[in-house]
Amino acid sequence: MAHEIKIPSVGESITSATIATWHKRDGEGVQVGDQLVTFDTDKVSQDLEAEVEGTLHITAQEGEEVDIGAVIATIEEGQVAESTGSNGGKEKEPTSEDEDEASAEDDEHVRATPVARKIAEEKGVDLADVEGSGAGGRITKADVLAASGEESEGGEKKPELSVVETTKPAASSAPAAADTTAPRTSRKKMTPLRRKIAASLVSAQQNAALLTTFNECDMSEVMALRKRIQDSFVAKHGLKLGFMSFFVKAVVEGLKAVPGINAQIDGEEIIQNHYYDIGVAVGTEKGLIVPVIRDCDQKSFAEIEQAIGDYAKKARDGKIQIDDLQGGVFTISNGGIYGSMLSTPILNPPQSGILGMHNILERPMAVNGEVVIRPMMYLALSYDHRIVDGKEAVTFLVRVKECIEDPTRLLVGA
Secondary structure, eight states: OEEEEEOOOOOTTOOEEEEEEESSOTTOEEOTTOEEEEEEOSSOEEEEEOSSOEEEEEOSOTTOEEETTOEEEEEEETOOOTTTSOOTTSOOOOOTTTGGGOOOOOTTOOOBOHHHHHHHHHHTOOGGGOOOOSGGGOBOHHHHHHHTTOOOTTSSOOOOOOOOOOOOOOTTOOOOOOOTTSOSOOOOOOOHHHHHHHHHHHHHHHHSOEEEEEEEEEOHHHHHHHHHHHHHHHHHHSSOOOSHHHHHHHHHHHHHHOGGGSEEEETTEEEEOOSOOEEEOEEETTEEEOOEEOOTTTOOHHHHHHHHHHHHHHHHHTOOOHHHHSOOSEEEEEGGGGTOOOOOOOOOTTOSEEEEEOOEEEEEEEETTEEEEEEEEEEEEEEETTTSOHHHHHHHHHHHHHHHHSTHHHHHTO
């Protein structure tokens, strides 16, 4: 009996998807819970797992765009390929070539990939103590490496550096000739997410009256506060206190002071929002996404930091869902993590405002008649001038600046 693998519906507005990566080969045996394929839509990436055991037969290839509900593969139940099945009653020793396809007994009733089980056995890691990041909580190779302490902060094991002695070429040696056979250009199809980003940015340019106002912010007080309470914050909440939670809270105060920015145009009407769901732009390998932190006016600093951390992990793992990206009333984009000193961020339609954070640089500032060195950040507010006047925009940005330069305002509502 053939079990059909279909592209599921992931949102009312999404009608198609693109096959990004097949994690199993055509004709390969699969087991229940095996990760089969990753597909991209114009909003998110998503994985599909095997629901039955059998042999996989792929009908839609990588890079192919298919409709929601389309059959992209079938699994012939009861016919498991030898590469993942038994070996005539003899246990097959895993090799470096077939390690990724090796199967293992689920004797501990813990969902894990075969490779993860093998590494866990080699390194003495108890799978029962490992939290899985794969689909459905499945434990992956990276999870086991992290549990064994061999994962770098960036999420991948860093290669060890070794010193290799080399002989310097003679001074008269001619430089290697350039490879004239290499193509000068290449071409590839845009991903659904990139097409969506392109369309959204063009729409923002064409349909809004974009304007940007700037200010600068002294980060001394926030940096001093973070340094003073960081250890106790980590001890109590298990996560670090970053800059973004301060800016999220400051933006909420700004929106309360200038409600006109917490609104949007719909035809000839203005929709006024009375809630504070703030989007935080996150860069991924496939493009920029903006997950939304709900009810930021009611959340603590720790809850906001936790939400940011959870979204960052989901973005890295490709687990962001449609609901995570919808409903924001305002966006914060931090180009400073990439070294940006100043920019003019573009609106995220249908929102009417976006705040751009930038790099923190020590600069000489005049304070009370003296020149002192202060850590400064430029702030940029882009807004829709159709609905937000210049006075409102400046008032909003000044309010954000006041809350960051004196963060006690965020605690007492001053």
